[in-house]
Amino acid sequence: MSLPDGLRDAAASVAPIPRGEDGAPVFRAPWEAQAFAMTLALYERGLFTWPEWAAALAAEIKRAQAAGDPDDGSTYYLHWLSALERLAGEKGVASERELVERQAAWDRAARATPHGRPILLENDPEARR
Amino acid sequence: MTHAHHDHDHDHHHDHDHSELSPIELRVRALESILVEKGYVDPAAIDALVETYETKVGPRNGARVVAKAWADSDYRAWLLRDATAAIASLGFMGRQGEHMVAVENTPEEHNLVVCTLCSCYPWPVLGLPPVWYKSAPYRSRAVIDPRGVLAEFGVTLPATTRIRxxxxxxxxxxLVVPMRPEGTEGWSEEALADLVTRDSMIGTGLPLRPEQVVRS
Known part of the structure; x- marks a missing residue:
């Protein structure tokens, strides 16, 4: 599946999305594909424009490079996710505090889930009903 | 039907009994669950997008493992005896150093792997999991009626083939080692690997036939 033009161009203006010979994006782990899909879904929902996305991604990559990022493509979706989190914060969708609290909830949920069972947020022992 | 379905409620417990998510997985889950809760994204839409774009199913290291097993009978024997070591010898490791078991399809027996929505799926070897693979209905139906589930995937096996x-x-x-397609005698491992689909390594599909691949 080729990329939507807007996304392809926006990303290309910053750092091109890793793609295979046939033009389809290559993900190195399931979470990368999820971060990618969330971005598309939020764009389709009208939360941001592709130029806004490009600016957010560029800012994250610049930040990472200043912090000694290997800059070899292996951390591409790490920057992608950081950009998405930051945009979500700027747009008032999810604050940093909400994200941090929710990450802790998922962590507790995972640890309370026997291996082989679905990890669900409800498994968090501190979850309030 | 032979059943090798394990209950996850082991009666022995040890340190690795619980699940664990990596910091990056926690971040993705946190963001997604908040977006879903607030109505910004529909989880089904996310799944559909993942499915659309995940045609490049990760490293597909398993395809090379299968191709080597087809081409090299010593490797095949090793893989079936000690898959963890045989797979590691090609430089592919699981995330948590998990044990891999290779199960071989034969005319008499077809293997089907089911999983739950957990971190069990060995994606460094098999590539990204299909979205439906994580769904509870698939899992329970595959256990109850594997032949029916396979038929839905377009895989019809002879009635004499057992399904495990x-x-x-x-x-x-x-890791399912599918049967080597006919008409591939003398093929290189690289060419053979192109025939090995992710679904064939889960057992929900068969490898491509030679005529389904454009050879360059």
């Missing part, structure tokens, strides 16, 4: 269903456990992850 394998469920990942904390200790074991499975």
């Amino acid at each position: 269903v394998w469920d990942s456990t904390a200790e074991m992850r499975y």
Whole structure:
């Protein structure tokens, strides 16, 4: 599946999305594909424009490079996710505090889930009903 | 039908009994669950997008493992005896150093792997999991009626072929070694690997036939 033009161009203006010979994006782990899909879904929902996305991604990559990022493509979706989190914060969708609290909830949920069972947020022992 | 379905409620417990998510997985889950809760994204839409774009199913290291097993009978024997070591010898490691077991399809027996929505799926070997693979209906139906589930995937096996269903456990992850397609005598491992689909390594599909691949 080729990329939507807007996304392809926006990303290309910053750092091109890793793609295979046939033009389809290559993900190195399931979470990368999820971060990618969330971005598309939020764009389709009208939360941001592709130029806004490009600016957010560029800012994250610049930040990472200043912090000694290997800059070899292996951390591409790490920057992608950081950009998405930051945009979500700027747009008032999810604050940093909400994200941090929710990450802790998922962590507790995972640890309370026997291996082989679905990890669900409800498994968090501190979850309030 | 032979059943190799393990119950996950082991009666022995040890340190690795619970699940764990990596910091990056926590971040993705946190963001997604908040977006879903607030109505910004629909989880089904996310799944559909993942499915659309995940045609490049990750490293597909398993395809090379299968191709080597087809081409090299010594390697095949090693893989079936000690898959963890045989797979590691090609430089592919699981995330948590999990044990891999290779199960071989034959005219008499077809293997089907089911999983739950956990971290069991060995994606460094098999590539990204299909979205439906994580769904509870698939898993329970595959256990109850594997032949029917396979038929829905377009895989019709002779009535004489037994179907074994394998469920990942904390200790074991499975790789199906499908039958080598006919008409591939003398093919290189690289060419053979192109025939090995992810679904064929889960057992929900068969490898491509030579005529389905454009050879360059």
